[in-house]
Amino acid sequence: MTVGGRRYAILAPGLFATRSAKTAHGVIAYASDATVAVIDPEHAGERVRDAVPYLASDVPIVASLSGALAFAPNALLVGVAPPGGALPPAWRAEIVQALDAGLEVVSGLHQFLGEDPAFAAAASRGRTTIWDIRTPPAPRLFTGDAYGIDARVVLTVGSDCAVGKMTASLELTRAARERGLDARFLATGQTGIAIAGSGVPVDRTISDFTSGATEELVLANASADVLFVEGQGAINHPAFAAVTLGLLYGAAPDALVLVHAAGRTHAHGFATPLLPLPRLIELYEGLCAAVKPAPVVAIALNTHGLDDAQASTVIAAAAAETALPCDDVVRFGPHALFDAIAPQLKSKTIPTQVGISM
Amino acid sequence: MTVGGRRYAILAPGLFATRSAKTAHGVIAYASDATVAVIDPEHAGERVRDAVPYLASDVPIVASLSGALAFAPNALLVGVAPPGGALPPAWRAEIVQALDAGLEVVSGLHQFLGEDPAFAAAASRGRTTIWDIRTPPAPRLFTGDAYGIDARVVLTVGSDCAVGKMTASLELTRAARERGLDARFLATGQTGIAIAGSGVPVDRTISDFTSGATEELVLANASADVLFVEGQGAINHPAFAAVTLGLLYGAAPDALVLVHAAGRTHAHGFATPLLPLPRLIELYEGLCAAVKPAPVVAIALNTHGLDDAQASTVIAAAAAETALPCDDVVRFGPHALFDAIAPQLKSKTIPTQVGISM
Numbered sequence A, B: 001m002t003v004g005g006r007r008y009a010i011l012a013p014g015l016f017a018t019r020s021a022k023t024a025h026g027v028i029a030y031a032s033d034a035t036v037a038v039i040d041p042e043h044a045g046e047r048v049r050d051a052v053p054y055l056a057s058d059v060p061i062v063a064s065l066s067g068a069l070a071f072a073p074n075a076l077l078v079g080v081a082p083p084g085g086a087l088p089p090a091w092r093a094e095i096v097q098a099l100d101a102g103l104e105v106v107s108g109l110h111q112f113l114g115e116d117p118a119f120a121a122a123a124s125r126g127r128t129t130i131w132d133i134r135t136p137p138a139p140r141l142f143t144g145d146a147y148g149i150d151a152r153v154v155l156t157v158g159s160d161c162a163v164g165k166m167t168a169s170l171e172l173t174r175a176a177r178e179r180g181l182d183a184r185f186l187a188t189g190q191t192g193i194a195i196a197g198s199g200v201p202v203d204r205t206i207s208d209f210t211s212g213a214t215e216e217l218v219l220a221n222a223s224a225d226v227l228f229v230e231g232q233g234a235i236n237h238p239a240f241a242a243v244t245l246g247l248l249y250g251a252a253p254d255a256l257v258l259v260h261a262a263g264r265t266h267a268h269g270f271a272t273p274l275l276p277l278p279r280l281i282e283l284y285e286g287l288c289a290a291v292k293p294a295p296v297v298a299i300a301l302n303t304h305g306l307d308d309a310q311a312s313t314v315i316a317a318a319a320a321e322t323a324l325p326c327d328d329v330v331r332f333g334p335h336a337l338f339d340a341i342a343p344q345l346k347s348k349t350i351p352t353q354v355g356i357s358m
Helices: A017-031 A065-069 A089-100 A117-125 A167-179 A191-194 A205-218 A241-251 A277-289 A308-322 A337-345 B018-030 B065-069 B087-098 B119-123 B165-178 B190-196 B205-221 B241-251 B277-291 B308-322 B335-345
Strands: A008-010 A036-037 A077-079 A104-107 A128-132 A151-158 A183-186 A228-229 A257-260 A296-302 B008-010 B032-039 B075-078 B103-105 B131-134 B154-157 B183-186 B225-229 B255-261 B296-302
Touching: A008 A065, A008 A089, A017 A036, A017 A077, A017 A191, A017 A337, A036 A065, A036 A167, A077 A089, A077 A277, A089 A104, A117 A128, A117 B165, A151 A167, A151 A241, A151 A296, A151 A337, A167 A191, A167 A228, A167 A257, A167 A296, A167 A337, A183 A191, A183 B018, A183 B131, A205 A241, A205 B205, A205 B241, A241 A277, A241 B205, A241 B241, A257 A277, A257 A337, A277 A296, A277 A308, A277 B277, A277 B335, A296 A308, A296 A337, A308 A337, B008 B018, B008 B087, B018 B032, B018 B065, B018 B075, B018 B190, B032 B065, B065 B087, B065 B154, B075 B087, B087 B103, B087 B119, B154 B165, B154 B241, B154 B296, B165 B183, B165 B190, B165 B296, B183 B190, B190 B308, B205 B225, B205 B241, B241 B277, B255 B277, B255 B335, B277 B296, B277 B308, B296 B308, B296 B335
Parallel strands: A008 A036, A008 A077, A077 A104, A104 A128, A151 A228, A151 A257, A183 A228, A257 A296, B008 B032, B008 B075, B075 B103, B103 B131, B154 B225, B154 B255, B183 B225, B255 B296
Antiparallel strands: none
């Protein structure tokens, strides 16, 4: 960890304005670590807001690491997925250059940079370190210790992948902090971990240990008032539900916030129709009832792409369909939704050892 | 793979008569590979049936590998968990001796023997190989291709861990074969894999790839009539449910057989009460309905420890409680239960692409 906070140069050649740069975008939007420059020759000379308007940031975009060094970064973030998955040779040169210049290198790639002899040697020369965000923690089985903590645990769960669970957790954390609570965002995916500076990449844990790794993250933060745990996948997603359930049981939540993207009809990448929201709530609550009861207390609806009037209409419809508070925490801010669920976070639910609700 | 079938010596010093030897017991009871000797000084001179009566086997127990070599094994199975998890020095010597003698070494240990330089060198000297059963397959995401196969897929699911899912799958496979079907047992845990000679250790896969690894196993056997997939864990188990759900979605079953141990009241290792059978059925079917509908078609009740009259009583009670065929496939054989479910295996369920049942 870089002392005094990171000052990131973000490496995203040719990709900064694309979805492949979602970790980069997340760090710029939400991280407490600063971003001082973005490296993308295709947008060199622009500001971040020119390439990605919703980020509304004046951070400069430069053509190369050499250009970025003028802004005194102390870390290089590889926060984009290279096309085809393999690291392009040009990226390798800039990563080595950054390490030689003493920058910490932080990577969200599947491929671990720290295991690459050339990068390890450069880190040694530059007296710096490489942080591969996706490195899983040591294997640990779930113990049930998370059932006994005082902090209230709120987990975001989804109707699908990529609906905005991380963002909803981040926004609700912000609202809770502004209400004076010790609220913490617990990151479980590479973008969330890059934003938070720590966390557990649950989708890279061995399935036997997914719940145990999540529980360990919760236990390490048990002294807080409220923990907002970033959800992953969806219980009804054909490919990723194992991750979702490991996280659901491992976090031992007291309450769930269901996140849905308005207009989404099928599971990401599949022909599988999404379940209606009431049926999804039944499924999530039914699973929790088997180990530790937790109600869905609100719907966080992602209305990206609609105008405000359309957004208000779909929010009202989802609230009516589920009889739960519903809002878009990005468009309208998180405070209304947080205030709606706050009373339900005042006490812990009854642990499973005492009895289960059916 | 040893040509012509394995002739196992099973290494189980001091442990053969204990639960730690469950892989050894499973191989003796169910594998097509033969066991020619068991190595356990504490029972040397006895037969298997003397140490473990239910196995009803005349295989000799000897004090050492040297003694076992008299029975011409071509493979050594390390099918027991050493106390404390670390390999005792005495075992190392016998494993090296076996490799030097040209025996294939097959291991179900967490610790991979093939990664140990001393064992690798001995295998090279003996011109033989080491098979670490728990080695996970290469990462592969679930694709949905399993939805399109002609083979009917029957998955055993549990009310808990260690209730008899593997045994139920093996017995039903036997019954289907005796009815003339090309039925295959698909192994998903170390004991099942040792018995079948192949399979996928799903609990050692990365959670993102658990469903994909299971699907790959199913696709590799798509030409059969019926696939009986060995279940793992339980959807209501606090620690292991991620494995269970990855397997449930990855196998894309057409039908489920719910396995329960009579008298079991709490999740293995936890204070969590088990759900009543009808509620469990609802949970498993509700999850399947989200991706590909599959009904629970039968209850396989493990009545170990009861007498025949008591067993018949609890079987009748479970059948009445669930309105499903129920039997103990070990005590009373698998044929009655297989015949009860066979009509439901005649056609595939409607794939999710067409529509989901709610």
